[in-house]
Amino acid sequence: MPSLLVNIDVPDVAAAEGFYVRAFGFTVGRRIGPGAVELLGAGVPLYLLQKAAGTPVSAASSARRDYGRHWTPVHLDVVVDEVEPALARALAEGATVEGPIREAVWGRMALLADPWGHGVCIVQFKGRGYDELISPAT
Template sequence: MQFIVNIDVEEIGKAISFYESGLGLQLIRRLFGDTVAEMGGGPAPIYLIEQPDASAAAPGTSLQRDYKRHWTPVHLDFIVEDINAAVTQAVSAGAALEGEITSFAWGKLAGMSDPFGNGFCLLAFADRGYDHAK
């Protein structure tokens, strides 16, 4: 099975800039009148989809998109070699570090959010990664 990742963003140009400079992804192509950007550089393509603030979040509901920091049960983890450098890079591109970098037996984790309120984590695995977790 394959999968793709879709991320709603308020401004496609700002989103492309953040995901390139903040997380090291590359723009592959723009689609659908430049409202969608396909980003590469990871194991699955990430599609940034421009959606206006306060637009309907789902058909048949009164929920509206909101680009303030929000919670969702699904988020992305980006695996990095140097977590301090990756946090600095992401923050300089507009991300927010939410708390301290935390150390575990399996490695280090930094909880972050992108400029559109979407949460993500940066992970730097120790030698055996999750094999340390029991």
């Protein structure tokens, strides 16, 4: 069975560690050299990898790392008990909110960007969570 690791490139591992620990309550697992740290508490390990802005994203691409707000189809959803306190912590640590809190039958969600431009959603489930969308309660 495959497993999943999440990696996030950041220009400053120490600053990113502080953000994710203080904003979302992750804990430090291992330090993997001076440019990488493992964060735990999300169900899968989250690795912060120091990569300077402007460096190539791969040997096969001409794209360069840019830590301004950018869109990608992959983002983090951080599941919390309550949106407002988690959002307040994230904003205090430098996140940028990208709209009002959204309400849905499955729960509530706040969209934001971390200080390095990565998309992050804060999700609070209610009732049966996503199952509210697919099957009636029994």
